[in-house]
Amino acid sequence: MSALLHVDGVSKYFAMGGLLSRTQTAAVRDANFRLEQGTPEIFTIVGESGSGKTTLARMILGLETPTEGEIRYKGNPISGLSFGAARRAFMTDVQPVFQNPFEAFNPLKRVDRYIESTAKVFRGITARADLDAAMDEALASVGLSLAEVRGRYPHELSGGQLQRAAIARALVCKPKVLIADEPVSMVDASLRMAIVNLLRTLRDDLGVSVIYITHDLATAYYISDRIMIMQKGRVVEMGAARQVLDDPQHPYSRLLKASVLSVTDAGQGNLEPARDLMEASRTALEHADASRLVEQGEGRLVRMAG
Amino acid sequence: MRAYLIFALKRLLQLAVVVFAGVSAAFVVAHFSPISPIETIIGRVAGQSSFSPTAVESLRQTLTELFGYDQPLTQQYLNFWSRFVRGDLGPSLIAFPTPAMELVMRALPWTVGLLTVAIIMAWLLGNILGGLAGYYQNNRPLKAFGIVAIGIQPIPYYIIAFLLVIIFGYLWPVLPISGGFAMAVRPAWSFDFIFSVLHHAILPALSLVLAGIGTWFLGMRALVSNIVTEDYVTYAELGGVNRGTIVMGYVTRNALIPQLTALAMALGGIFSGTIITEQVFSYPGLGTLLIRAVNGGDTGLVLAVSCVSVIAVASAIFIIDLLHPLLDPRVKVG
């Protein structure tokens, strides 16, 4: 099998401070993973704020250049494609969905403007009827219709509708990979599952691979095929989602799981923080420089000392 | 402390660049003058009075060096800088043979004094009143002051000074409208002299305060009326914190930070306003000197005033910038 997307030893350092007192912080350190061609999956990157998950997503989208390593799409490195045809071809295949649906569209412009622009630029459609057909098809796949969206301004749609319109915008150019950065964290609870379920439909029905970036282990467990857990820029554990979350190995993964507020024992007031796991994950972070990812079989990787 | 020093050093670098750019610009503008100044000036000086040939020769030499048409451009530029650093821009023309720099240095304290007093008064008064007006939005006198401020604020310095001259010079002549001190008083550290200086400074200072206070008042009022809706103010009110503490420690304290930045940004403009005002009141500062120099065709003096102005303003901005981190703990020093 050939790789669709290959993140190969990618690190990103940000320079802090000015000319005289420059320090470097690593947002992402040596991240490796690949999505295969022909097998669409939901690949989840989990981490808290500051874990580097968003930076990694930005690098995959080509918005940020890795300091080390390389990201290849269908074998071609994506860095350096800032403008031009190659960049356009890449953007046709890899599309983003952002966090805040209320911010996803310019409040002063109509929503369909973006869907139309995507269809025009990336699929080269020019005829009015073809454009409408392409837009309607994309909107239908997210449970909306062109009639509902055409001529509407963002404030006329609900958060759930906007997020679906944003996904439709990405789908209009028939991408292979969708990068969804916290797509439901700003959506109201009653509308949230509609979006999450939609991501699953995209994988199953349209064959789109989704890189789902989240801090929420519960939805990750619910929809992901594979999962990658990041702590302060480092991948600490990776593997099949159910397997990893049912039985996390790395102390940090275990801490994250232990910190999820369970609803199954509602009303029990079970709030004791897992102090021992906090300590263990802190220790693991301190010794992270001398650790490496160890293969555990079935594609499962766990960061271990030594 | 070390971080602060690094921060200060960086600002110093910025100051140096501004001074360099400003002085260079002055040189370039003077250099590309279509008028050839040297012989015109020599001719005028020599024709008007009977100076000693050596003085005339020294003037010719200075001017040749300053404008230095006999040398390559880079050399002229370097010469200009070396003279500038030594503080020697040649003798002035209007008060020949007093060095131009000496005239500038004599005028500088007047301008700086007037400017400092006027800025501090306008800034403090405007901010205090504006802060109160922003917090007590239904207070009638403060509302009325706001309307007056909107009326006065856009009037340029010159017109305000001019109006004051009309009022206190012609309609109700109670204050001196010209000069830095009375002719009859000798400059000394005497009560009479100081009183006379203060007396003469009232109108110029008043016109500067009038021109400036509206800006600060309106700016502060807008800022404060925003800050009172901030969470930390709401929270303090919910917490039953003292009114006085909220107004001073929460609202005003936070609003002062952007107002200080605004002061640094406005300084160039205020300086221009000051020298315009000086000219109207014949105040013995840089402004009056500059106009005299222009009317007298005194290139060296015009250059000296321009360059010193650039340095003065840039240094003042530098000092305000240094205060900034002391007022705002969030500014990253370093």
Add this chain to the structure above:
Amino acid sequence: MQVERDEIYGIAGESSSGKTSFIKVLAAAIRPPLRVVGGSVEYNFAGQRIDSTKASEAEIKAIRWRHLSYIMQGSMSVLNPVRRIEKTFGDFARSPLGLDCRAFRERIEEHLDHLKLPKSVLRAYPHELSGGMRQRVTIGLATVCRPEFMIADEPTTALDVVVQKDVLSLLRNVQKEMGASIVFVTHDMSVHANIADRIGIIYAGRLVEEGPTRTLFTEPKHPYTAHLVASLPVIGDTRPRPSLEGRPPSLADPPQGCRFHPRCPLAIDRCKREVPPLETVGTRHRSACWRAQEVEPLVRPEATVAGAGA
């Protein structure tokens, strides 16, 4: 609704459901253009009754912080950015506590120590602390006078999961120890599940259901609650989760009758015309639905998991 002593009452609702306005009423923080149209909020502090919608400024000021304190949303913006934590403590707690400088300082240090916060935070500015630290400081600030009643508005929303759990547990412990009551507002049902004793669900400005936490999660009697509870995914459970269609109504122009009817799968004609009253449907359990008895949990909790939790 009533909030008892020594309990945490959770208020859940989506964005623009009116929960923020509601707690403003509780906190006596209503300012124009907002206006209390009717009703009253009665507190019973140390035997004294006070109605926060009618009490004078001075009366309110007298109970503030001593009896009634707040933990606000967004820990970054509730602390004055140019004031050291120490001074902020002084501003809020100095006069209610009525202690002299030394004793006050000792009291605060003791209190912080109790909350497992280092003394050094007193010398810090808010921006120098992490999000979790800041939230702990605001909890410290709200509890230093040992008030009887606290209002907590989304206190953990911006925090990461690990820190969130830590902060919640701190809040819970402080509350238990002081025997205070807390009205806890958040949209996150999983937070409610773990901290609240009872929960009130607000939809489009109305209280639609109220009951003990466990009951609401296992036997919701309002279709909206049923959806909210069912849409929460659980680790170890991959059954499909239902989602709710439509959008929350605008408060300026709410639908006639039951405000939930346009989105409700159980809606009947009556729901479109008549507003359902809040009626008792079980022990301390009330619901505003014409068909409350027919509401079933949409996803049955797995017996084993529920058993393990009990």
Add this chain to the structure above:
Amino acid sequence: MLTTFRDLFRYNIEFRIGVVLVSLIVIFSCLSFFSPYVPEQIYTVIPDQPPSLEHWFGTNSRGQDLFWNLTFAFRNTLVFGLIVAVLSRIISIVVGMTAGYLSGWVDRGLMFVNDIFVALPIFPILILFYFVLRNDLDTYTLALIMACLGWPFDARLIRSVGLGLRHREFTRQAIFAGMSPAKIMFEEHLPYVMPIIFSTAMANMIWSIGFEVTLGVLGFTNLNVPTIGTTLYWANNHSAMVVGTWWWVIIPVILIILTFIGLFLLAVSMNEHIDPRSRLRRMGGGNG
């Protein structure tokens, strides 16, 4: 943009007063096209006549009808202010938007230049230009110089708006919808900057006209062209206040103050409309 103006006119009394004042001044200056006199000619009427039915604003010591002369003066001054405002708006939009959207080194470079311009005391520099150019310093040259000096405050403001917009999600949405940087800057972002451009244009006119008047009064412009500044110059030159021809001074001063207040009210009300926080300081910043 049009609805913004309509709302402002309906709800904001300051804006309404501003519109009325500025309209009156514009109409007044447009009357110059119907003037029976040629502005450069002197001694066409009896000098030193106080205001009367025949000469509404009186006549000056140079034998000119003040009413018609002032229509020319205001036209020239307003046109000058407009040229400066338009030119400096163009510079500040280009610099501000580019710095804000592209950020990085481009931004740092442009803002460095910007900071130098902010720190320069403009008046001595204008004087220096006059000193060098003398009579070559006509209205258009002066307007060009002023435009080159009058953009940095506003460029910085536009940049900060652009910088904020750049990080909004809809900008990234636009990038991935295949829009070019130019399209994003001028179609997606420009609408947000338009109110600022309008508001700062008013403030900029106050600023440039203030300097023009000052230079004119000091006699540092072409004195044969009637402007507000030269009008006051000639009044001073003939010691109008001493001689008693007060109308020669008072009327232009009142009119120019009304102009300034009108422009200022437009700027302020627009500014408050955008965001009360976006500061008023620029207006005082370069007040001359």
